[in-house]
Amino acid sequence: MKYTPIIGLEVHVELKTKSKMFCACSADYFGQEPNTHTCPVCLGLPGALPVPNKLAIEWCIKIALALNCEINEFSKFDRKNYFYPDLAKGYQISQYDLPFGHDGFIELSNGIRIRIRRVHMEEDTGKLTHQDGVSLIDFNRSGLPLVEIVTEPDFHNADDVKEYLQKLQQIVRYLDVSNADMDKGDMRLEPNISLALTTSLRGVKDDEAIPFELLPNYKVEVKNINSFKFVEKTINYEVIRQEELLEKGERPAQETRGWDDTKQKTFSQRSKEDAQEYRYFPEPDIPPIVTTKETIEGYKKSLPELPDAKLKRFEKEYQLSPYDAEILTRERELANYFEKTITSLRGGTTKQSPVESISPKQIANTIINKKIDITATSPEELMKQILASSQTVQVDEKELERVISEVIKENEKPVQDYKNGKEPVIMFLVGQVMRKVGKKIDAQMLKEKLQKMLQ
Amino acid sequence: MEIKNLTITKAKESLKKKEFSSVELTKVYLERIKQLEPKINAFVTVTTDEALKNAKVADEKLAKGEDAPLLGIPLSIKDNFSTSGIRTTASSKVLDNYIPPFDATVVTKLKDAGIVMLGKTNMDAWAHGSSTETSDYGPSKNPWDTNHLPGGSSGGAAASIAADEALGAIGSETAGSIRQPASWCGVVGLKPTYGRVSRYGVVAMGSSLDSPGPITKTVEDSALILQVLAGRDPMDATTSPKEVPNYLQNFKHDIKGLKVGISDDYFDGVQDEVKAKVEEAIKLLEKLGAQVKKVKLFPPKYTIAVYTILQRAEVSSNLARFDGIRYGNDRSYFGDEAKRRIMLGTYTLSAGYYDQYYNKALKVRTVIIEDFKKAFHDVDVIIGPTSPTTALPIGASEGQSMFGELADVLVEPSSIAGLSGINVPVGFSKAGLPIGMQIIGPQFAEEVVLRAGYNYEQANPLFDKKPNV
Numbered sequence: 053m054k055y056t057p058i059i060g061l062e063v064h065v066e067l068k069t070k071s072k073m074f075c076a077c078s079a080d081y082f083g084q085e086p087n088t089h090t091c092p093v094c095l096g097l098p099g100a101l102p103v104p105n106k107l108a109i110e111w112c113i114k115i116a117l118a119l120n121c122e123i124n125e126f127s128k129f130d131r132k133n134y135f136y137p138d139l140a141k142g143y144q145i146s147q148y149d150l151p152f153g154h155d156g157f158i159e160l161s162n163g164i165r166i167r168i169r170r171v172h173m174e175e176d177t178g179k180l181t182h183q184d185g186v187s188l189i190d191f192n193r194s195g196l197p198l199v200e201i202v203t204e205p206d207f208h209n210a211d212d213v214k215e216y217l218q219k220l221q222q223i224v225r226y227l228d229v230s231n232a233d234m235d236k237g238d239m240r241l242e243p244n245i246s247l248a249l250t251t252s253l254r255g256v257k258d259d260e261a262i263p264f265e266l267l268p269n270y271k272v273e274v275k276n277i278n279s280f281k282f283v284e285k286t287i288n289y290e291v292i293r294q295e296e297l298l299e300k301g302e303r304p305a306q307e308t309r310g311w312d313d314t315k316q317k318t319f320s321q322r323s324k325e326d327a328q329e330y331r332y333f334p335e336p337d338i339p340p341i342v343t344t345k346e347t348i349e350g351y352k353k354s355l356p357e358l359p360d361a362k363l364k365r366f367e368k369e370y371q372l373s374p375y376d377a378e379i380l381t382r383e384r385e386l387a388n389y390f391e392k393t394i395t396s397l398r399g400g401t402t403k404q405s406p407v408e409s410i411s412p413k414q415i416a417n418t419i420i421n422k423k424i425d426i427t428a429t430s431p432e433e434l435m436k437q438i439l440a441s442s443q444t445v446q447v448d449e450k451e452l453e454r455v456i457s458e459v460i461k462e463n464e465k466p467v468q469d470y471k472n473g474k475e476p477v478i479m480f481l482v483g484q485v486m487r488k489v490g491k492k493i494d495a496q497m498l499k500e501k502l503q504k505m506l507q
Numbered sequence: 508m509e510i511k512n513l514t515i516t517k518a519k520e521s522l523k524k525k526e527f528s529s530v531e532l533t534k535v536y537l538e539r540i541k542q543l544e545p546k547i548n549a550f551v552t553v554t555t556d557e558a559l560k561n562a563k564v565a566d567e568k569l570a571k572g573e574d575a576p577l578l579g580i581p582l583s584i585k586d587n588f589s590t591s592g593i594r595t596t597a598s599s600k601v602l603d604n605y606i607p608p609f610d611a612t613v614v615t616k617l618k619d620a621g622i623v624m625l626g627k628t629n630m631d632a633w634a635h636g637s638s639t640e641t642s643d644y645g646p647s648k649n650p651w652d653t654n655h656l657p658g659g660s661s662g663g664a665a666a667s668i669a670a671d672e673a674l675g676a677i678g679s680e681t682a683g684s685i686r687q688p689a690s691w692c693g694v695v696g697l698k699p700t701y702g703r704v705s706r707y708g709v710v711a712m713g714s715s716l717d718s719p720g721p722i723t724k725t726v727e728d729s730a731l732i733l734q735v736l737a738g739r740d741p742m743d744a745t746t747s748p749k750e751v752p753n754y755l756q757n758f759k760h761d762i763k764g765l766k767v768g769i770s771d772d773y774f775d776g777v778q779d780e781v782k783a784k785v786e787e788a789i790k791l792l793e794k795l796g797a798q799v800k801k802v803k804l805f806p807p808k809y810t811i812a813v814y815t816i817l818q819r820a821e822v823s824s825n826l827a828r829f830d831g832i833r834y835g836n837d838r839s840y841f842g843d844e845a846k847r848r849i850m851l852g853t854y855t856l857s858a859g860y861y862d863q864y865y866n867k868a869l870k871v872r873t874v875i876i877e878d879f880k881k882a883f884h885d886v887d888v889i890i891g892p893t894s895p896t897t898a899l900p901i902g903a904s905e906g907q908s909m910f911g912e913l914a915d916v917l918v919e920p921s922s923i924a925g926l927s928g929i930n931v932p933v934g935f936s937k938a939g940l941p942i943g944m945q946i947i948g949p950q951f952a953e954e955v956v957l958r959a960g961y962n963y964e965q966a967n968p969l970f971d972k973k974p975n976v
Contacts, residue, residue, distance in 0.1 A: 092589075092609045092708075096828050098602070099589045099611060099708040103744045131824050133856070142827025189832075331856035333820055333865055336715035338744050 055247040055298065057291050058267060059207035062242040063220060065199045065230050066176065067111050073175045073197040074102030074145065082236050086190035094195035096140030101337050102175075104129070108197035109152065109173060109341060111229040114351050115199055116153020116171040118223050118358055123348050124150050129173075129335040137187065138178040140194050146174035148332040152343075158223075159360070160215050164259050167204040174198050199230075205244070206261060210287040213243060217280050222359045226384045234279050241283050244273040245290045247298060270306045274318055277311055286311045289318055362387055370394070370412035379420055390419055392431035397438070410438055452489065452498075456505055459484045470506060478502055510535055512971050515580050515674050515728040522569055522579045529569065529579030533562035533623050536581045540625065540672050543976055548647045549657075549667040551586045551596055553626035561623040568621065576735050578621030583673035585664050586627035587634055588614050588719070589708035593624075597710040598642040599632040601829050601840040611708025612740045613677060613719050620735045625673050629663030632842050633826065634679065634712040636660055637687050637911035638904040641844040646901060649692060650974040651940055655898040658688030658914070664722045665692035669941075670976050675732055676722040681713045682814050682922035683894075683915030685720050686930040686945055690893035693932045693941025693969065695960070696722045697729040698918075700950045701925030702747040704733075705740035711825040713818035716922055724970045726931065726960040730754045733953060749951055758957040763796030765959060768886030770804040773917055777895045784942040785892045788933040788963060792890070795962055802886055805878040810920045811912045813875070816855050816868040817923070823852025847908055876924045879949070888959050889947040892917060893930045897940035921947045931960045932969045 072079050075093035092100035113123055130148035151172030157165040176196035181188045201220065207213050221239060224230045232239050246268040256262055272294065274286050294304045306325050309318040334340075357365070359381050366377040366387070381387045393415050418424065418438060429437075459481060460467055470477045482498050508527050521527055540553055558581065565579030584590065587597040589607035591614075596602040610618070617624075631641040639647040639662035647663045649655040650670035657666040661678030665688035668676050678685045680698040689696025697720045704719045711717060721732035737751045769789065774782055793799050826849055831837030841849070855864035882889065894914060904910040912919070921928050927950065930943040944963075948956040964970070 092607075097589075097607065097609070098595070098597070098605070098710040098828070099587075099607075099706070100609075101707050101743050101745075103742060133824050133827060135827070135830060137830075137832050140828065142830060143824050329858055331824070331853065331858075331861075333824070333856055333861070334869075336713075336745075336821055 053250055055291075055295055056250045056253055057208050057287070058205045058246050058248050058262065059209075059213060059287060060205035060244045061203045061207065061213060061216065062244070063201045063217070064240040064242075065115070065201065065220075065224055065232060066238045067108050067197040067199060067230050068238075069105055069108050069111070069197055071105060072195040073105050073108055073173070074195050077195065079196055081192035081196065084192055086188070086192060089192040090194070094140065095191055096142075096194075102145055102335075104338055104341070105197060110351065111227070112152050112171065112173045112197075112199045113343060113348070114227055114355060115201070115224060115229060116156060117348075117352055118227055118355060119153065119156040119158060119168050119171060119201065121153030121156030121168060121171055123153055123343060125343055125345065125348070126150065126340060127152050127343065128340040129338045130332045131335050132174075133331040136177065138180050138189055138194070140178060140191060144174060144177065145335055145338070147172035158216055158219050160212055160219070162212075164206075164212065166206045166212070166216050167261060169202045169204050171199060171201050174200060204261060205267060210284040213287060214280050214284055217241065217283065219359070222382065226356055226358055228356075228384075237278055239278070241277040241280075242273060242275050243277070243283055243287055244271045245287060245294070246271050246304070247291065247294045270303055272304055272306070273308045273324065275308050275310055275321065282311050282313060285313075285316065286318055289316070293318070356384070370416070372413060372416055376413070376416045376420060380416060386419070386426060389426040389431055390416065393419070393434050396432050396435045414438065452485075452493075452501070453505070455485055455488045456502060459488065460505065467506065478506075508532070508535055510539070510671050511973050513674065514725050514970070515577070515723065515731055516725070518580055518674055519578075525569075529562040529565040529581075529623060530559065532579065533558050533581050533625070536625055536673060543670055543672055546648060546653055546976060547650060547666050547670050547672065548645055549628055549663040549670065549672055550583065550626045551598060551629050551642075551644050551663070552594055554593055554624055557593065558623050558625050565621055565623060575619070575621035576731065577617065579623060580621070581623040581625050581674050582617065583625050583628045583664060583667040583676045584614065584617075585630055585661050585676070585678050587630060587679060587710040587712075588627075588677065589710070590614055590624070590627065593627065595627065595710070596644070597633050598630045598639075598644055599840070599842065599845065600643040601836050601838075602710075602834060603643075603840070604835040607708070609708060612705035612742055613736055614708065616735055617677065628661070628667055628676060628678075631660035631662070631844070631911070633710065633822070633845055634660040634681060634684055635822070635844045635848055635911070636904060637683060637914040638899075639663060640901075640904045641842055643840075643842060648901070649898045649940075650976050651693060651898070652938070652974075653976075655900055655940065656691065656903060658691035658894070658898065659911070660684040660688075661696075661722060662688045665689050665694055665696065668692065668694045668722050668724060669974060671973070674724075675728055677719065677732070678722045679709055679717055679719045680922065681716045681718075681818060683911070683918040685718075685722060686893050686918050686928060686943070687915050689722050689930040690932075690943025690945075691898040691941065693935070693943070693972070693974075694722055694724060695726055695729050695932070695964075695970075696720070696930045697733060697953070697957070698922070698928045699733060699737065699953055700747075700927045702745050703927070703951065703953065704736045705738075705743040705746050707740055707742040711821075713821045714825060715821060716818065716925070718922075718925075726758065726929070726957055726964050729929070730758050730957050730961075733957075737953075747951070752954055754954055754957055757954050758961045760958055761796060762792065762959055762962045765792075765797045765888065765955075766886040767792060767797045767799045767959075768802035768882055768889040769799060770802050770889065770891065772804060772806040772808075773889075773891030775806070775808070777892050777917075778897065780936045781892050781895065781897065781942050784934040785890075785944045788944045788967070789890060791966055792959070792963055795966055797959075800886060802882045802889065804882055804889070805875050805920060807916050807920050809871075810875060810923055811909075811916060813868045813871045814919045814923055815851075815909075815912055816864050817872065819848050819852035820856050820865050821852070822848045823850075823856065844908075872923050875920055879921070879924045879926060883949045887948070887955055888952075890959075891945060891947075893943040893945040897936045897938070897942060918945060924950075926950055927953045927956050929956050929960045931963055933963075933967065934969070935972075
């Protein structure tokens with residue numbers, strides 16, 4: 053490949069606190085009547101002052117910790133000054149040089165670590181709607197708590213970006229700090245993409261970060277994408293577009309673009325050739341935030357087991373395949389359900405003691421293959437179902453052997469076929485046994501029994 | 508009823524004794540406002556209906572024997588305090604039609620304390636200045652000589668007290684905006700420690716400096732109002748959780764042994780008459796038992812640069828919300844002074860200049876804070892002139908883009924350090940213009956500052972000397 057894509061990512065995650073970031077307004081704004089969740093603070097009225105939401109700060113720090121970041125014990129808010137009609141105060145309260153978290157990473161399944169530069173807290177803006185030549189501002193979203201997570205330009209393809217995003221989404225959901233619902237704009241994605249001549253990167257190993265001086269001299273940022281699929285499409289589209297320009301000897305413009313899903317292409321929004329001038333300075337309305345080492349330790353201890361650790365533990369502790377473990381740990385609720393079923397099985401059935409015969413793997417299979425609705429079937433019910441099916445077999449062992457002998461006798465041809473090497477025929481025999489028994493028996497167990505008796 | 512000699516303390520007694528009602532008292536003030544406003548222009552908005560309504564309620568409460576710290580007392584409020592349902596302009600035409608839907612915390616506290624709101628006082632637009640000449644509603648006049656300025660930015664507030672258009676006034680100070688007009692108008696002005704009184708609802712100027720406070724005839728009246736205003740506000744994260752002392756209990760104690768610091772630099776470039784009166788005042792304090800000693804302080808003239816940079820930067824950001832989309836009037840309604848400040852502030856915060864200006868100013872600010880801390884190891888309060896001059900003539904600020912900073916040079920250091928301070932009148936110039944002395948205390952030392960001011964005031968009472976308006 054002549055060019056290597058260099059991709060960095062900024063992700064905004066909206067926290068699900070009850071109130072907004074700097075005022076007591078309800079943060080439950082989605083689908084509400086415009087400008088009904090507002091007050092002097094989030095409207096930016098003269099004299100109104102921001103008071104930071106402590107829980108939002110705690111959650112931001114927890115996200116940073118879950119992303120293996122260092123935490124700034126001394127942090128502060130800053131004003132990012134810029135004009136936009138949806139920005140109530142003419143500046144956004146954000147963080148500049150002392151974000152809550154910095155220097156973390158997410159490890160992908162291929163072992164590559166995507167470095168996270170910073171995790172900081174800021175407030176959301178209002179929302180503009182343009183219709184019939186009129187522009188309307190809705191401030192319901194103004195002041196909602198956002199956590200911005202910025203990576204180093206460590207991605208080289210869309211697949212890695214997608215996996216990173218899935219992992220990030222999974223982590224914030226595990227932490228239970230955001231719904232991370234793409235449709236509702238809880239997660240907004242901004243990849244920046246450029247291409248480097250592959251030869252210029254010679255000497256940089258695959259799993260190594262590209263030194264700053266080797267990065268391309270331009271960057272294309274694509275703003276506010278609200279689906280993983282679109283990010284993938286955007287990156288793939290941009291790589292081709294930029295490659296074509298470079299091949300013609302042109303440097304792609306440093307600019308902000310958007311993704312048009314109807315046309316399946318990106319389009320230019322505004323030039324960024326001039327350095328952005330935000331005139332950051334410390335927010336005088338909010339005293340610096342000091343988080344002691346003890347507090348940080350406390351947060352660390354309170355973190356739930358995170359997806360990667362859980363997956364590894366499931367593989368080891370329950371002897372699950374990576375595939376099963378991955379499915380079961382995708383969502384925290386499902387993982388918990390799986391473990392609850394195991395606990396209830398081990399705890400509740402000592403007398404009948406069939407426990408040993410039911411492996412966690414069987415439970416995993418049941419949950420995955422039968423697509424158990426974890427909201428409808430309690431772990432206890434599931435346990436009973438699994439036990440019932442296995443108990444049938446246990447109790448009627450002799451009867452079962454008798455039925456199997458009968459089936460073998462009555463099906464001479466298939467039996468012969470099987471013995472001649474037509475192995476799939478055994479499933480026909482399994483079916484015959486089941487029909488005679490009239491009960492649902494564990495097919496795997498039955499198959500093994502049949503194989504034994506046919507030897 | 509003779510309002511010339513009336514103070515809040517005295518009026519409270521009379522109201523309790525039913526010598527007059529709050530409605531009667533309020534009507535006298537409203538009448539006087541009507542009479543004097545063409546001359547003084549202390550008010551942007553007079554809230555006659557609101558005042559009479561408040562007074563009636565107060566009378567009903569008084570009749571029931573209810574009590575509140577300022578029940579039935581007519582006050583004026585600077586026009587940068589948001590007042591629910593009452594237009595709040597900060598003396599800028601940008602906000603000519605702006606009616607806030609909420610009260611500033613200070614206003615809420617005053618209402619709870621039972622005040623009668625007479626109106627909103629004139630100021631330099633956005634509090635930018637020390638003359639009221641940048642007001643879009645015309646300058647206020649100094650009641651002692653209406654050809655002279657009242658000072659600013661709380662010039663209307665100070666004038667309203669000197670001219671007996673209100674019993675007490677609420678002002679705000681970023682650097683000098685309470686003490687300097689109090690000095691020029693011959694009244695008491697208290698600037699509390701930054702964070703002692705809530706800024707919530709006060710149209711922001713320099714957010715890291717703004718401190719609301721009272722302007723009154725006497726020190727006791729200021730103590731009374733401070734008691735109402737002080738305290739942590741859950742709506743202002745920069746207010747201190749420090750407990751509020753009982754100011755009223757302690758400020759009357761004597762000052763025997765009080766260590767008073769004097770710095771030569773604070774007398775540098777000060778008018779002779781002003782210098783002489785303040786020196787006299789210090790001698791009187793010595794007579795009352797204070798121990799006077801010299802202290803070395805960071806020269807005030809260097810703080811002008813620090814203050815200017817910090818304040819302009821904050822101003823440029825605070826005024827960004829007036830972008831023409833809301834509030835009715837667009838940016839063309841900004842006056843020259845506001846435009847100058849926005850430009851300078853924007854420049855100093857720009858990439859490449861931040862370290863050179865804003866960051867450096869922050870560092871010097873820390874030096875100044877430490878400098879005062881060191882001085883307060885040796886002394887309890889620091890005393891000097893409040894302003895280098897007596898009130899200047901109308902028109903003095905024209906074409907002087909640094910007018911305010913120069914007029915406030917002696918109060919800027921303590922403002923930058925967020926300290927407590929008070930102006931107390933000490934006499935008059937030959938031309939009959941008031942002269943004021945400032946008493947600076949450490950952070951949260953309002954008690955000491957009030958005590959020193961009260962003792963001086965008792966020994967040299969000037970509050971019944973009145974201008975002939």
